[in-house]
Amino acid sequence: MDELADRAAALVARHPADARLRTVGTSRAGTPLRLVSVGHGSRQALVVAGPHANEPVGGATVLRLAERVLTDPGPTLRADATWNLLLCLDPDGSRRNEGWLAGPYTLGHYFRNFFRPGFLEQPEWLPDGAARAALPETRALLALQDELRPFFQCSLHGVDVGGGFVELTRDLPGLPQRVAETAARLGIPRELGPYDSLYWPGLGPAVHRIPPPRRGDLAAAITEAAVESTWFHPHRYGTVTAIVEAPMWGVAAVEDDTAPVDADTVLRTVSHTLRHDTRYLEVALGRLRPHLARVPDADRLLAPVDDYLLVCPGLADAWDPDTDDGTARRLPPLSNAHLAALRIAGRRLALRTAGLLHQLARGAGPEAAEVLGALDRLIDEWCADYRDGCGARWIPVARQVEYQSRVALAAFELADRRTRAGSRSGESGWGAGTAVPMHRE
Template structure:
């Protein structure tokens, strides 16, 4: 039985059909910037006030800095769908998606009936981290402005990656309060659908599914196409991931990641800590969905034509650049550490990510030795690998600069530390100039990004309404 047989009709469109989802995705209104955390809380508090009996809320966690975290429930359908924002606090497209989804569900009784679900929305599971990104929320189109004010928690401080792990020598149980609250909510709801609201940065659109769902491919491709957005068919975030369709991947598991790294001769214990929210939800047969969206689209993101460079040479070249980037930052961090007097989130994140860049380069060089790499690289792969170097220079160089600047702002920086701040700023400016010189990207309207993410949520919910109850093991999206 298809979606068309099971869902209701509104006007001439079948609710949940590809045409209907494309139409609904295209109806997201123009949006300007991203809401701050206080704005996000106000949006949902207003929805609850204005929709008594339809919307209810409850506290499900407390942030490490003491902020209450609430879940909002809408409707009373037979399935439970859980939508969670802020799992990575530098990825705020989901804030608007959560708001638009909630407002639409409140206003559209036909949609609620057709999808037959009780919706549970956590607008942000990491408000502490979200607030450290608010400096770029008002102007997200400028990549330099964005990266200079960027914050991503260290992996063991990310809600997405602090679920319990036990596989071979990988063991993790340092569960944060926010993660514990989400664990309890997942175990209570045993959701049919779990969507963690992520987004990428540059390139094209791609998706993760916790199990193969071929019926979703058409709509997952159609929605970004309706906005003129390319699929990202270049280098996947993690090479071991199964490709279900162009730009649609399996989420993989911690075991997959561990075994892959072990096969390359890399110590997995250095790279693997906690598991993901999707892998945790898989114990309940939950369908996990992630829509990864860029702020900037690039014409090379879906160009599968071959280049005159082998894939092996590409990996060696960009892997070497990544290692050199990491080594430069490792040196700056090592010289800064004795001069720093307090530990900021930026410093903790730098300690985790800076040496990671060195190891990432080593992994790529190990991959280059594989016989499978002796083929021409595609244009999309070349773009993905080259831009990842720019991305990580801007992200993690910017965070290290924030870490050392914090002392100067606080008035505790010594003269040697102030000189080191200046040295870091000069290197970072050079990296910004290199990234800008290579930039042929176009800023994507936020409403289009929200439309794609919203469309993916509706497509998965409509698929479940059509009768798919299959369950399968799932796992994490890459860090």
Template sequence: MPATNGPLQAILERAHRIPGLTHFPGVDEITRRLDALAAEHPDLVTRRRIGTSRLGDPITMYSIGTGPDEALVYAGVHPNEPIGFWTAIRLAEDLCADEELRTGCRWNIIGCIDPDGTRLNEGWFDGPFNRVHCLEHFYRPAPAEQVEWSFPFQYKTAYFDQVMPEAFALMRVIDELKPTVAVSLHNTELGGVYYYVTKELEGFVAELHAIAASFGLPLELGEAETPVARPLGPAVYEMISAKATYDYTESLGMTPYSSSGGSSAEYAERHGTVSLVAELPYWTHPANDDQTPADEPYAGVLVRMADALGNDIDVMLEIFAAARPHLSGDSQLVRATDAFLPYLAKRPERDRLRAAKEDPARIATVAERFGLTDVHRSFRLRFGGMLLRALEGEIARGSAAAAVHPLARRMRSLYREWQDEAATLDHELRTVPIKDLVGVQYAATLALLGAVRREAS
């Protein structure tokens, strides 16, 4: 473990005590574990229903400790990102067991803010933990149905006010608590560790680096998740926002996407809340932090991968357009596919415009080239899998028109080719132990409160 200061060392010692974990908990297990904790510690845990999902699941918050600080931690804002479910559970358990940990702060923990979406991912939560299996059972809500990105938003020509019940529940909690810190529990898929924070805090970037290093995880030093992200240090970025994304898209001469809203962090900033996102990967690759030059200009990689992604999106759009009149409108998978494919179809154009502004002499790093290549691989596995589930789900429910059957067979054949290509990378990937992923997120959460307290002292 690298040398760290006293407070961070104590945090890391707690984080490294997280036991081995062999699966991700689904909605019912999350509720069962947190309810049992509340029943065991009625003097410490306040259990409160804060909302109801669109399909009728209760959404519950568990509060532990006393103020004056208020911390808000919420998991499942993207229901395909389950590391945070364990982080929320472990944090609640430790708060009940350790008086020192809860001194001076009331921790408000939402174990799962999107139960409906989470249930559509539970098909891979018990493994096997390989990329092909994971992404074949992947579900990500349409942008306007993501809790993280469905907060009210008005900027220039963009306007969004179709706030879902789940996001509205979180809004009410934010306005009530006016939290000192908020941690939205996310994770990525393959790569290194990276972070977003809404405020530069002295010494915090170094602490975030030390946390990842203590678990032997690389930082993500390749292509940023979005060109909008402003680095505060290696693999640490200022929190991305809907406004910044709008301005960047507009600067390229493109029409900004305006069918979703702002983020939870943007909303919480009105209360002076400092928010953190720690992005953790299930798998790492040796190229993730390789800063050596590749043998290809960066602009050339952008164009090459834009063309490859564009070709695959065009095929999926063709299949979906032919099937759409025969698919059920009440399916979350259909709605998500209907939103994502046109949205993703704009990315190749954006990347070609980016390439035109790049210095043609700049050589890509190995990490950048691998990252851009893998975005293409990931997108077609993710969203091709969702399209396939939408088609085969219609057939499985016994309501599919005859036209859907050949489209499903075509998509299944294409998807197998993509799976076979992805599987050739398996021998190069390292599967990160779940306990280490939870440990990094847990430690970063505690370190954020410490950094904000230092800043205020």
């Protein structure tokens, strides 16, 4: 995180007339939340990096975006706009991933050092509404959104294993084609059926519309991202928000849109595997609990473990064709891409949980040696399934950044085009700074 701030300060020093750096808040641990602003346009764009602690690519992407806007010889990128680039929304959580960030970039090294806080400590979510936001990082972002009233907001996310995709709060016609062109040029697989947008409207291949927020139980919020969020908070200003997901390990099967031969058999296997893995992890957690008093900050690791173990059984039931009693939400028609994404998602939840338990076991000392050894074998086995069974391959960081920055720029340009078209026609809701009612699409 310090290196990212230093690079931002150096960039601003090279362009003092067009770039500024300011602090817009502090994290729970007192880390400054730093914002780079580029340009002097009257219309505001906001880009948020590091909303999830284990997704570091956005930090490099915002610096790439800043450099491109500063060196763009024409008006396309500036478009009478000021770019506001938040370097990292969750710097405290990001620091806890430093164990794998320096490499080697292997699946085992990543999952053994993975950290993502529990759902209630993730700063983009508003489980109790904006007025009752508890985290200082969340309050800082909300204040920034209300200050800027951006016409365009982009949240930079990462997919650990799978492919790239985009989620939008409003349609941006033309974006699926731009995503396809960028992905093809850079060799990035597009994830056509990500599990968290399984029931969401599709706007085109690998582009999905986020449903309006609704209050629900914690499990539904985690699995469907349906809770009130900072993605929708500036919706009242006419903002279009784009969530740009870039993969770290790519899997070609997530863009296979052909019809499966026997979807039910695959779903049974995925569901039964997730239930089996969950039971094994619950036993491992039970064996670790007597030794956790000696683990520093064990609660921070236990919170996401509890979240994952909470949602896994419900997901397994939702995907299993044999558990449908007529009351559950029916699965949409599934392609091979959907089935590959569900297989990856089930394994992801188990591997993340195993990695967090591995860290707890390491901290618990010799008394947890047997559990640690069992978790090591499990992580190796499951990572081998990703590598050999799913064909997961590491995507170099430079290519991740290039993909994410190009998709973000495409979304910006299309949002700018639509905003200007709306202004010319006199439509409300797309002018920068114009307050409009919350639109329940």
